[in-house]
Amino acid sequence: MSALEVRGLTRRYGARVALDGLNLNVEPGDIYGFLGPNGAGKTTALRCILGLIRPNAGDVAIFGETHPVKRREHVGAMVETPNFHDWMSGRANLEIACAYAGLDKGVVPGALDRVGLADRAEDEVRGYSLGMRQRLGLARAILGGPKLLLLDEPTNGMDPQGMRDVRELIQSLARTDKLTVVVSSHLLYEVEALATRVGILRTGKLIAEGDVRELLAGPDAKVEVGGPDMAALGAALAEIPGAIVEGDGEAGRISVSLDGISVADLNTALVGRGVAVDALAGRGRSLEDLFLSLTGDA
Numbered sequence: 001m002s003a004l005e006v007r008g009l010t011r012r013y014g015a016r017v018a019l020d021g022l023n024l025n026v027e028p029g030d031i032y033g034f035l036g037p038n039g040a041g042k043t044t045a046l047r048c049i050l051g052l053i054r055p056n057a058g059d060v061a062i063f064g065e066t067h068p069v070k071r072r073e074h075v076g077a078m079v080e081t082p083n084f085h086d087w088m089s090g091r092a093n094l095e096i097a098c099a100y101a102g103l104d105k106g107v108v109p110g111a112l113d114r115v116g117l118a119d120r121a122e123d124e125v126r127g128y129s130l131g132m133r134q135r136l137g138l139a140r141a142i143l144g145g146p147k148l149l150l151l152d153e154p155t156n157g158m159d160p161q162g163m164r165d166v167r168e169l170i171q172s173l174a175r176t177d178k179l180t181v182v183v184s185s186h187l188l189y190e191v192e193a194l195a196t197r198v199g200i201l202r203t204g205k206l207i208a209e210g211d212v213r214e215l216l217a218g219p220d221a222k223v224e225v226g227g228p229d230m231a232a233l234g235a236a237l238a239e240i241p242g243a244i245v246e247g248d249g250e251a252g253r254i255s256v257s258l259d260g261i262s263v264a265d266l267n268t269a270l271v272g273r274g275v276a277v278d279a280l281a282g283r284g285r286s287l288e289d290l291f292l293s294l295t296g297d298a
Contacts, residue, residue: 001064003028003148003180004049009058011044011204018044019055020204026148026182026197031174033195033212034184041204042184043080046152050077062148076146078154082137086126090117090136093125097140111139114177115169131162138169142177149173149181155190163187167194200290208290215290222246222289223263225270226253226279236275240266253279 004026011019018041026032036042048055051068062071084093094108112118115135120128128136134154141149154170155163171194173179185191191198192212199209208215227233234254237243242261245254258266263280270277 002026002061003030003063004182005061006049007059009045009048009060010056011048011053012056018204019048022058022204023206024199025209026180028180029174029178030180031170031194031196032182033191033198034182034201035186035188035191035198036201037186040201042201043152045201046077046079046150046184050075050079050150052079074147075150076141076144077150078137078141079150079152081156082133082140084125084133084136087124089122090125090128091121093136094140094143097143101144103144107143111143114142115139131158131165134158134166135169142173147180149179151181151183153185154183155185155187163190170194222255222257223266223280224253225256225277227275227277229276230254232275233270233277236270236273239273240269
């Protein structure tokens with residue numbers, strides 16, 4: 001059973017289509033990176049999933065439950081920048097959240113400790129840094145012991161240290177608390193360091209989804225190729241469809257971008273042309289490289 005399954009989710013605002021038949025599949029245990037530029041529809045999708053706004057079409061199931069209220073039973077969320085009563089302490093803010101949710105306020109100390117705010121629990125939130133507010137938002141999201149956590153731009157506006165702290169906290173929640181986590185972000189490098197699976201959104205449509213390692217090792221990866229006869233190697237590479245020579249790579253190697261062929265295909269083609277190869281190393285690519293290649297903005 002999927003942790004989250006979205007089929008055909010559509011949301012319009014007048015003539016503008018914010019979500020266009022969106023399909024998502026998040027498996028239990030995933031840290032799922034929901035990627036896309038600002039305005040791609042990420043926040044709209046999360047709001048529809050949570051029932052905060054009504055979609056024009058489509059279905060949402062959370063651990064198999066499709067009822068718009070019942071499906072939220074095992075969900076914790078932080079959508080956009082979390083708001084609090086600034087004149088109250090962190091503990092008091094969470095106790096109010098418990099009262100609204102019908103939870104015993106005895107869960108508050110554990111949540112504060114889990115996000116590293118136990119020693120600041122009695123401080124007024126007005127004195128919290130942005131990173132601490134994000135942590136308090138995470139504490140509020142996990143109060144009810146959710147199985148699925150939906151986080152919208154959890155590191156937005158934070159400095160690099162704050163980003164790393166929140167990233168490590170999310171990984172710890174997924175690993176230790178056995179949570180499935182969906183993290184939406186436009187910061188591709190940040191999600192690359194965090195997610196196990198990703199979905200890439202563009203203008204309301206999902207254009208790619210899958211395991212991070214598999215997507216980054218796809219057929220349009222980049223490689224460094226070397227051989228004893230570099231002139232013959234360069235000539236052969238120029239003849240192979242899908243092998244795009246970018247120039248000199250490391251010493252004694254040629255940098256090649258692969259378009260529609262795999263590294264194995266490239267090696268086979270070179271051997272078939274009688275060209276000796278003594279180095280064929282993947283340079284890898286980033287999620288940013290992948291995103292730009294998929295959207296045609298490279």
